Amino acid sequence: MSPKRKNIELIELLAEQAGCTYLSDLRLEDYRCRLEGCLQKMDIERYGEEEWAEAANYLTGTPKEEIATKVQARRLILEKCRKE
Template sequence: MELLEYMVAQAGCGYLSALRFLPVRQRRFCFLKKVKLDAFPKEEWIEAARYICQQKVNTAAEAKTILMQR
C-alpha cells in the first residue's frame, strides 16, 4: 500500500482527491505521528505533501511535518 492510499483509508475518504478538500480540522493528519518515516519511501512522502498541501519539500521529514500541520 502506498502512502496516499494509506492516508485515504485512515482519513475515511472514498477517493484520493477528497484528501485535498477535507475540512481544515480533518486535514491535520495526526495519525501520521504513529507512522515511521521509513515505512514509506521518501518519494511517497514528498509526493503526498505536494499533492495534498501543494508544497514542494526535499525530505520525508519535512513532508511529514507539513502533512500533520495542515
C-alpha cells in the first residue's frame, strides 16, 4: 500500500494485498489462500468494528448485526477461506 492511500477501506486493502483485479475476486476460491495470508498478517486494530463487520458480511454473507467484534469478523472470514 502506498503512503498516499492511508484511508483505504479494509475490503479494498484485502483485495489489493491478495492481488485481486476486482473486489468481487475476493470471493473466488482462487484467492482464498492469499486472503487468508493477508488476514493473518494484518493488524486487527487498524480498522474499526464496523469496517470489520462490513468486510465479514461481504465475504461470508453473515449479517452485520450478528458480528459483535473485530475478532469474530476476522474469524468468520478465515473460516470461509478454509471451507469449500
